[in-house]
Amino acid sequence: MNTRMALYFLILLSFLYGQVDYATEIQPIFTNSCTSCHQYGNTSGGLNLTSYSGVMASSNSGTSVVPGDHANSLLWQRVNDGSMPGSNQPDLTADEINLIAQWIDEGALEVPAVEVDTPDVVINEFLAGSENCCGSDIFDGNNEDFVELYNYGTDLININGWGFSDTDGLITTVCTTNTIIAPGDFLVLWYTGDNNGFPEINEKLSKDGETIYIADADGNPIISYDFGPQTDDISYGRNPDGSDTWEYFSVPTPGESNVIENLPPGPFSLIYPENNDTLVIDLNNLNDSTVFSWEESVDPDGDSIQYIFQLYGGWGGMLGLEFDIIYNQTLDNTELSISNNFFSSTIINFYSEVNDGYFLQDLSSIPVWWSVFSSDGTDTYGEDASDDLGYNDNGFVVTVDLSGIDTTGTEDPEIVINEFLAANEICCISPDGNTEDFVELYNFGTDTININGWGFSDTNGQVATTAPDTNIAPEGFIVLWFTGDTTGFPEIDSKLSPDGETIYIADSDGNPIISYDFGPQTDDISYGRFPDGSESWTYFSSPTPGAPNIESLQLQNELIPKSFTVFPAYPNPFNPVTTLSYDIPNKGFVDVTVYDMMGRAIKNLVRSDQSYGYNSIKWNATNNQNQIVPAGVYIYKIEFGKLVVTRKMILLK
Structure with a gap:
């Protein structure tokens, strides 16, 4: 076995059987082989090997022993290379050399370190700023700092002889009686600063921060906990008890669990x-x-x-x-x-x-x-x-x-969304000089329309901006700039989404006039009616906010709807007219029919070929004989080729 292997073996044995003892294992080696040269009055090289203190002292050549590092210790180097012992003394055996190396690597201790079995107890909670809490019921109305100990183990812990203070390494109060902390139980130490005896500790905790020190009956440190500045009447502790998670408690609980069971809210009617x-x-x-x-x-x-x-x-x-x-x-x-x-x-x-x-x-x-x-x-x-x-x-x-919601005889104003742009990158310029989304309204009637009090937004049923006293002349336009700012009309405090959303308009009484859902849009391409105010919709590569729409022939093959889409009837509920609208991706045959809840066909609205894009048709609540139908729920079915979509609508009276 070579020297290195032997050393590893001895170190392994040290973990199994304990540390090397200087007095019984190391000093005899030096006494038997080295002290004839290295002793008091005759120290070769300035090294005295007759005692522990002499071994640890430096020699003429430098540090003899470097605790924890045998390779850099001159003493080990000399015995390992055979230069010690000198004279006619035989060399140390490999086992002796390895034992010296092990002793140095273990810290070169005079007495083997004793491993202390620390009991399963922790500081569970403490208060270092007791202004209005706690212990007044114990100390004649006085509030005192406290430290709460917790036994997180499974065995009883007797703390007889334990010492306590607020300074690391010092003891000011000792527990002199058999005091048991049961598993899962608590013990409160009151830091009163008085010499009244345990469990009062003759120290006061500083809320500016200091140390909680606890030692066992043999003086071995068990706990030395440093804490920082604290707040009056706010304790600091573990939650759950005994865990590694600490938090502050506005209601300290000395002697009780820090896990406070939550009580539910109180009753109400x-x-x-x-x-x-x-x-x-x-x-x-x-x-x-x-x-x-x-x-x-x-x-x-x-x-x-x-x-x-x-x-x-x-x-x-x-x-x-x-x-x-x-x-x-x-x-x-x-x-x-x-x-x-x-x-x-x-x-x-x-x-x-x-x-x-x-x-x-x-x-x-x-x-x-x-x-x-x-x-x-x-x-x-x-x-x-x-x-x-x-x-x-x-x-x-x-x-x-709701029987009083009767809109018979009321008419929606003759106004429509004529054009809108929901993805404005480089077009168009709003009055504030920025490129903004817009919605253009068009009066297709013969009377001037006053929109004072009308509300606008991008969410159905909500109003973000209200119009002042404003008129739209017959065949006139007004542009709403959806800037998302609160500057005021005609700027609307909403932004249109290029992914699709809703354009919502209500009259001054809050009644919906327009709720138009649109799908995904393309940057700087507007969507609108051509001719103005008609039922025919198309895309425009040159948006014209506030002016007549100009057809963009080059877009016919670029912005055709990608799918067949049926939009909700609007308004719904209605009386007496609602609009059914839909997108078709290419020219084809379209059938739009209204049914009652028994499945009977009431009105055939469309049965013809239609061109691609947006299409719509109004239903005035009459049947195929042009007779007024009763109030109730109706179904409209729109067929395009082999595709069929049905939706419900409600007629009110």
């Missing part, structure tokens, strides 16, 4: 509308709002509360009445105002899609359920399955009367 109320929405209050309100839910933990408002529609399923959420919103306050216009549209849109419009046969009695539950971010109050609506005071049913 719905206020208005009350259960079984009837809400009437008609033309007189369509622009008003309905305010839903409820009591405050108080959280016992002081957590912030949010309320989740939900509006439900009901429909007949296989298991009876079932519910769908048709609107929801999260709020910080205890009331929600919903515009009657939006409220009625939401209800009609939902009920037109379920049970073949059954609930809309009588517009004076449409059921709607509303509920609210509170949440503290962890737990909730009042959140139940929709099947439990109305059974736990978390949901009320109200009847909505």
